[in-house]
Amino acid sequence: MFKIGFIGAGNMAQAMMQGWSKLDANQVTQGAYVRHQLPEQTQAWQVEPFQSISEAALVSDMLVLATPPTALTAIADELKPILAAMPHKIVVSVLGGISVSMLEEALGRQAKIVRALPNVNVAVGQGYTAMYAGSQITAEEKGAVFALLAELGRVDEMPEAEFGAVSALAGSGPAFVAGFIQALTEAGKAAGLDEEMAAKLSVQTFRGTVDKMRQDDLKALDLAQLVMTPGGSTAAGWEVMQAGNLNGLVTNVIHATMQKNAEFE
Ligand SMILES: NC(=O)C1=CN([C@@H]2O[C@H](COP(=O)(O)OP(=O)(O)OC[C@H]3O[C@@H](n4cnc5c(N)ncnc54)[C@H](OP(=O)(O)O)[C@@H]3O)[C@@H](O)[C@H]2O)C=CC1
Ligand SMILES: O=C(O)[C@@H]1CCC=N1
Incomplete structure (x- = not known):
């Protein structure tokens, strides 16, 4: 039996718990320490509550730190002596x-x-995870962690220097994708559609576009070309998107995200 112990049970931890809850409970179990009460939904994923960071560390084979970065010092005070005794x-x-x-x-x-x-997106087995192992991790341990993360979606080992860009694109990315879906939905509403219908067809269009790209191994611009009938309506909309500098806007979004992320480094 392998036990995963979370410190913190917020949005990211819960997404991982939900993803890992699909694993065989006879092989992998989960627990979490939070300062207050475990969120109710964690019961559905059979997450055991721990009373302290020490308890989490003592009973878990692998600890997942999933608090705000600013909590590291406080957590380390309790964790460091345990890790020294149980390396x-x-x-x-x-x-x-x-x-x-x-x-x-x-x-x-x-x-x-x-x-x-x-x-x-790890919650639904469609996540993207970058990983980088410290010097004390053996090849076998790295393989085991990789395999567990791969249960949650795609995993790549990455140089640590690339984590800032990966964080902005893939870590924060779902929020930006959701922002574009919301913009489509609002434009649909302004064009006379019922809001619920506009939201549904925006999501379905996004989902279908991604599935089509993956299935037919298409690059983004190749797919766009399939839609743009020469002299047709899509091309007219595409021109407005370029004139409004969507690429420049997204570049600025990623830049601001990376700058904030770098504040902790
Ligand atoms: N959300 C995301 O998509 C992603 C997040 N991350 C990273 O994951 C981490 C968590 O983010 P997220 O889940 O969004 O944040 P949340 O605010 O949703 O969750 C933070 C969790 O940490 C707990 N916590 C806060 N301070 C302490 C402390 N001193 N000791 C113990 N527990 C504490 C909170 O519980 P309480 O305050 O109730 O005690 C809560 O359970 C961050 O470092 C973030 O950068 C990384 C990739 C993506
Ligand atoms: O917003 C944040 O700070 C975290 C890091 C990546 C996604 N969420």
């Missing part, structure tokens, strides 16, 4: 902008650390 425990940190060397500084140089950057 085989693996710590997977999803703390935004916190590097492996900062984690080693806080948790001890002997700590076995993996930095992971998942997104909330």
Whole structure:
């Protein structure tokens, strides 16, 4: 039996819990420590409550740090002595902008650390997770963590220097995609559609577009060309999108996201 112990049970932790709840409960179990009460929905994923960080660390094989990055110092005070006494425990940190060397500084140089950057789509097995292993992690341990993360969607091992860009595109990305879907929905409403219908067809169009690209191995602009009948209506809309500099806007969005993420480094 392998036990995963979360410190923190907010949006990111819950997405991972939900994704991992599909695994065989005879092989992988989950628990979490929170300062107050475990959110009710965690019961459906059979997440056991821990009373303290120490309890989480003692009973778990792998700890997932999933608090705001600013909580690291407070957590490390309690965790560091336990990791020193039990150096085989693996710590997977999803703390935004916190590097492996900062984690080693806080948790001890002997700590076995993996930095992971998942997104909330892990809840439905369609996540994207970047991972980078610290120097104390063996190849076997890295493989085991990779395999667990791969249960939640696609995983890539990445140089740590790329985590800022990956965080903006894939970590924050679902929010930006949702922002575009909302913009389509509002435009549909302004064009006379009922709001619920506009939302439904925006989501279905997004989903179908992604499925089509994947199934036919199309690049984004190749797909756009399929839709744009020469001299037709889509091309007229596409021109407005270019004139409004959608690419420039998105570049600025990613830049601002990366700058904020870098504040912790
Ligand atoms: N949301 C996302 O899509 C992604 C988030 N991340 C990273 O995941 C981490 C968590 O983010 P997210 O889930 O969105 O945040 P939330 O605010 O939803 O959750 C934070 C959790 O941490 C707990 N917490 C806060 N302070 C402490 C503390 N001192 N000790 C113990 N627990 C504490 C909170 O519980 P309470 O305050 O009730 O105690 C809560 O359970 C962040 O570091 C973020 O950068 C990474 C990739 C994507
Ligand atoms: O907004 C945040 O800070 C976190 C990091 C990536 C996604 N959410």
